[in-house]
Each structure stands twice: as structure tokens, then as C-alpha cells.
Amino acid sequence: MLSRLCFAKNHILTFSIMIEPVENDRFFLGITMAGAISAGCYTGGVMDYLFELLDIWEKAKKGEHELFADFKDLIPPHQIVIEAVGGASAGGMTTTMASIYALEGKINPVTVPGQVAERKGNIFYDNWVLMDDFQPGVEGNTFSKLWSTDDLKEGKLQSLLNSSFVDRIADGVFPKTQADIAVQTANLPGYISKDLQMILSHTLLRGMPMEVDFQTPIARKGRKSITPNHTTYEHYIVSHYHLNQGKAPNRDQYLFLNPYEKTSAQTLKLATIATGAFPVGLMYREFDDLNFSDNYLKTIYKRIISGKFGMADPDPENDMKFRLFPKQFSSVTVDGGAINNEPYREVMSLLSDHHGISKSDSYPDYGVIMIDPFPDQGQFKAAYERATDLVDVIPEILDTLQDQSRVKRREMLEGDPGTFYRSIIFPRKWSTEAGKTKPIKNPIACASVGAFGGFLDIKFRQHDFFLGRDNARNFFRYFFSMPYDKAAGIVHPIHSNWTDAMVEKFKIEKDGKVFLPIVPDLYLLMENDSVRKERRYQYTVPQMPIYNPEQLFSFRKSIEQRFLRIIEILWNRNYITKKEDNSILAKSFMEKYYRKGMLAKLGGWIAKICLKGVYLIAKRPIAKSVTEKIIRVVLTDLESKGLIK
Numbered sequence: 001m002l003s004r005l006c007f008a009k010n011h012i013l014t015f016s017i018m019i020e021p022v023e024n025d026r027f028f029l030g031i032t033m034a035g036a037i038s039a040g041c042y043t044g045g046v047m048d049y050l051f052e053l054l055d056i057w058e059k060a061k062k063g064e065h066e067l068f069a070d071f072k073d074l075i076p077p078h079q080i081v082i083e084a085v086g087g088a089s090a091g092g093m094t095t096t097m098a099s100i101y102a103l104e105g106k107i108n109p110v111t112v113p114g115q116v117a118e119r120k121g122n123i124f125y126d127n128w129v130l131m132d133d134f135q136p137g138v139e140g141n142t143f144s145k146l147w148s149t150d151d152l153k154e155g156k157l158q159s160l161l162n163s164s165f166v167d168r169i170a171d172g173v174f175p176k177t178q179a180d181i182a183v184q185t186a187n188l189p190g191y192i193s194k195d196l197q198m199i200l201s202h203t204l205l206r207g208m209p210m211e212v213d214f215q216t217p218i219a220r221k222g223r224k225s226i227t228p229n230h231t232t233y234e235h236y237i238v239s240h241y242h243l244n245q246g247k248a249p250n251r252d253q254y255l256f257l258n259p260y261e262k263t264s265a266q267t268l269k270l271a272t273i274a275t276g277a278f279p280v281g282l283m284y285r286e287f288d289d290l291n292f293s294d295n296y297l298k299t300i301y302k303r304i305i306s307g308k309f310g311m312a313d314p315d316p317e318n319d320m321k322f323r324l325f326p327k328q329f330s331s332v333t334v335d336g337g338a339i340n341n342e343p344y345r346e347v348m349s350l351l352s353d354h355h356g357i358s359k360s361d362s363y364p365d366y367g368v369i370m371i372d373p374f375p376d377q378g379q380f381k382a383a384y385e386r387a388t389d390l391v392d393v394i395p396e397i398l399d400t401l402q403d404q405s406r407v408k409r410r411e412m413l414e415g416d417p418g419t420f421y422r423s424i425i426f427p428r429k430w431s432t433e434a435g436k437t438k439p440i441k442n443p444i445a446c447a448s449v450g451a452f453g454g455f456l457d458i459k460f461r462q463h464d465f466f467l468g469r470d471n472a473r474n475f476f477r478y479f480f481s482m483p484y485d486k487a488a489g490i491v492h493p494i495h496s497n498w499t500d501a502m503v504e505k506f507k508i509e510k511d512g513k514v515f516l517p518i519v520p521d522l523y524l525l526m527e528n529d530s531v532r533k534e535r536r537y538q539y540t541v542p543q544m545p546i547y548n549p550e551q552l553f554s555f556r557k558s559i560e561q562r563f564l565r566i567i568e569i570l571w572n573r574n575y576i577t578k579k580e581d582n583s584i585l586a587k588s589f590m591e592k593y594y595r596k597g598m599l600a601k602l603g604g605w606i607a608k609i610c611l612k613g614v615y616l617i618a619k620r621p622i623a624k625s626v627t628e629k630i631i632r633v634v635l636t637d638l639e640s641k642g643l644i645k
Helices: 037-061 066-074 089-104 123-129 142-146 164-173 181-186 262-275 294-306 344-355 390-406 409-413 458-479 500-506 522-526 529-535 549-553 556-572 584-594 598-640
Strands: 004-007 013-016 026-033 079-087 192-212 230-242 285-287 331-335 366-371 421-425 430-433 436-439 481-484 508-510 513-517
Touching: 026 037, 026 089, 026 344, 037 066, 037 079, 037 089, 037 123, 037 366, 037 458, 037 522, 066 500, 066 522, 079 089, 079 344, 089 123, 089 164, 089 181, 089 192, 089 262, 123 164, 123 458, 142 164, 164 262, 192 262, 192 294, 192 344, 230 262, 230 294, 262 285, 262 331, 344 366, 421 458, 458 513, 500 513, 500 522, 549 598, 556 598
Parallel strands: 026 079, 026 366, 079 192, 366 421
Antiparallel strands: 004 013, 192 230, 192 331, 285 331, 430 436, 481 513, 508 513
């Protein structure tokens, strides 16, 4: 079997030489969901459409879908199998939702907007669009709850915004009734692997020591305490889950993907919340040895170092030494997107380690789709701006540290798209003016206010959910495809059993070449060519949502009150931890040159009283000023994106 395959960035492929059909016409799929903050609703919409496509296709192949009963001879026979999913931040939370949705087995797509506040019985819509609005027994919408001071009653500041809504949403995501994971796994549809693996990324604030041995042979014969070790600290970690045919895996190698058993569900829920713990803005979380055992951590760091996430033991020779590895490790953790916002390489590794790297003389039988509401694009034309002073340099330093922590070195080395299929779904919306179709500059509403815009209004989230569905429709119909030329022998194995009639119904023609979809959209069977072309530029929610600024001003007292309480907590906080001071010489010199007399002590007391008076007078104006600046920034950004009138 010979062929040559080249992938271009726009998903167009070229072939040469003949290839013979093979019996195994399965395509294995990995899905990565990037961090998105409030725009997780877009990712949820994409996943909702994908589940819908796969589910109706699965039923149609079995003759169990009435809508396609008259098209039984046109149903493509090949099989898609989702083997791996992964994500960071909001994408990580959606990843967990997708896994639970599959295990629950009740596929219920949301195809029309309907009443925005109506619960749909759909895990993506009910938790990403409704979010914490309309919660029984809890007053207010999601935005109002962000400013509640309930979480500050004990005098501790754990996040800038009240993060209780995150826990309530997580409670809604997880199954309310117990079930047998073995039974749920056995009942999974064919498009979900019974060995499904899931990866969520996290950022540990307490780094894991990674030692490099610099000892010479003679030094190893001497005292170990004399030779220093060269140690850096790894702050990136993943929680790696395995469905494992519904049987608990080796806990030293994997976490159990079981949302039904109490202990496994608690760890899974914590990891799901923790991957979305946006630094400062949302509450940090904590992992301990009850979540990640010492042996599990060692295995995970071997996978991170080697890049082999698809291997149970990536270091069989035990070459990686962890001499400084702390026992019963615990750490505060924040948003996984702080270090790795798009863990697509980890997901790809799960597939490539299982199936091997595709050679240039064969067709890829697996690939990864990344869903990214905010895809990174290089600023090639950005002009250099010289810093004027340290104030300009400090934010540049912070940006540099973040960019450096996210750099994709290994991914660049594996950048040849001919070795596997890699593609991306991202927000795209077109408008037609004067007969010309052009892309809208800001197609996704939740991108506003630094991606926190979705918290403002449920209409933003509803729009983006359906934009995700619409973009997924176009992606799977046109872009997620393979070239097809039967006469020239260019036929991917998944298309080898397609009839000419199937080809005619699903084909995409581009520049005189024919492409066939990897995941067929059966709704195409009921659309003629003109309808297909029209639908490509049609949107379920056609108009961008418009925010009423009066809503924002109605919350200004709540915002002021939260910042006032934060100021009070910060003022009363004890910033100095007293430790025993045994520095006799240092004390003597300090007393000699800084000994305080009565006047100095009196001045200190007066200064403290004055400072306390200034604090009491200024705290409310400061809270009001901060609130005013926040409202101004929000409205300015919404105006720049055309979301207010």
C-alpha cells in the first residue's frame, strides 16, 4: 500500500501513487479544548453539534433513525472513534462535561434558541449558557453573584470575584444518581472508545523539584551533602483520567474516569474546577496526596518530561530519578491555561503512542481537532515600542513570563502536518453587504472584557453557543475532509466502501478537486446545492447581542460594596509572620543607628493614628473609584466591539 500525503494549513491535501482499500475503515479522533473563560459556551456549542452528528449517524447506520429511513443506501459505513479528549481552563471544564455526557448516554442536542432561560436537559447548554442564572433557591443572575460578599464573611480574601457560582455549576454537571460505571461503559456508542482517556491541565504554585546531577565520579565517593544539585521546578501538571473499559486502572498510573463513585467523582470535580481557577479573578484550589498519590505524580512527570502520554510507563528503565521528590505532596493550584492553554500535544501523544506515527507512504488513521474560541495569531507587523521607564517595563516582564511558559517547542518540531491530521475550529461569522460577503471583525460576544464578557449577559452566551454549533456545522461539512479521486486511486480507507451515490451527496469541490468529509453530516442528505450554499452563511442567532448599559449601572452598588470589603480585609491582614531572631550582631548595629527615642515613638503612634484616619475616610471613595474605572473599561470595550448602542 503506497501513497504520499501532504497536509496544508487550510486543510487541503494532495496525493500521488496508488493505494488499495483496507478492511479497517476507522478514524480515531482526539479533541482538545482551549482555555476560554466565559467563552466556554462556544466550545460547548461545538461539542453539542459534534455529538449530534455522531449520534444520528450511529443510529442511521443501524436503521434506528426515522428521519433517515429513506436514505439507508446513502449512509456512510465507516466509523469514527473518539479515543482522547483534553483541555485547559474553560476548555478543561467542557472536556469533563463531554465525558460525562457520553457516559450518561442521553444525547439531546439544542437545535433552536427557544426561550433563553429554559433548561434544555443538555449538559453544555444548561451549564454554559444558563450558567448560574435561574438557580433554584439562589437569587440573582451570574453577574450579580460575582459581586456578592458572602465569601468574605470570615475575613479571608480568596479571589477578586465571588467564585461560589463555579461550585454550583460543577454540582449541576455531575450525575445526580448513582450508576454502575461498567454498565455505562458497555453501553457507550461506537463513536466513544471504551478506553477513553482524558487530560486536564493545571498550574501548581508549589513547584515539583527536578534535579540535574552534576556530580563527578570522585564526588560520588565523597560526602553527598557537599556536592550541590542543580534543581529547577516544574509547575505544570495534568490530571490524567482513564475509562479503562469501566474497570478501575492502576492508581499509580491513572485516575479513574468515573463520575459515579464518590472518591473518583470528588477528585474529578476538584480537577475540573481547578483547571478553570483563573488566577486572582477566581478562587484557587488545592491538590493533596488524597487526589494525587506520590507514585501517580512520578508517573505523570515522566510523561511530561518524555512527552509520552499514551504510555502507562514512559520510563521502563527507570532512568528518571526523583531524588528530591517530596512525599505526600500538596499544592495550591490555579488555572491550567496559565502554563498550557491548549494541551493538544498531550492529546495527540495519546493517539500517536497508541497507533504509531503515520509514515509518508500511508494515510493517517487518526487526528486531533482543537476547539479554540481565541486562537493565537502572531503579530508580524507589530511595531517595536521603546520603553520610557520601569513602569512600562514591568507589564512587559509579566507578559514575557506568561509567553515563555506557554511556548510550544516540541510542537514546532512535530509541526509537519503530513504525519497526522491536525485541525482547528474557531469563531467565524460572515455578513453580506451590497452583495459582498465578508467576515465580521468580532464574531464572538464573550471575547469582550478580556473574555469575561459572557458573565455580563446570558444573551452573549446563547449567541456564542449557537455560533459554536454553526461553525461546527461548516467545519465538519467542508474542512474536516480528505481528498478523493477514485480514478487516480486517491481514496482514504474510510471512504473505500462509499458508493458513487454517497460520494455525490457528500462531496466538496474546491478548485476542481473533490474532497469527502471524515464525519458526514447526514442533514446534507435533505439539502440541495443551493440550500447548502445558503446555510454556510446562515446563523441560528443572526444578530450580535446588544448589551443594555443600564444593567451594568444597576450593579454598581454591589461592586462598590465588594471592593470596600476587600479593602477592609487587606487593611486588617497581618502581613508579617514573626520568627525568632537570633542575629545578635545585626540587632546591636540596628539599635546603634536606629534606636528610637520618645519623640520617634510618639511620632510613630501619631503616624499610625493619622494613617488609620486616612484609611477610614478614603476606603469608600477608593472602592467607588475602582468601580467607576471597571464600569468605564467594560463599556469602552463593549462599544469597541459593537455590543452596545
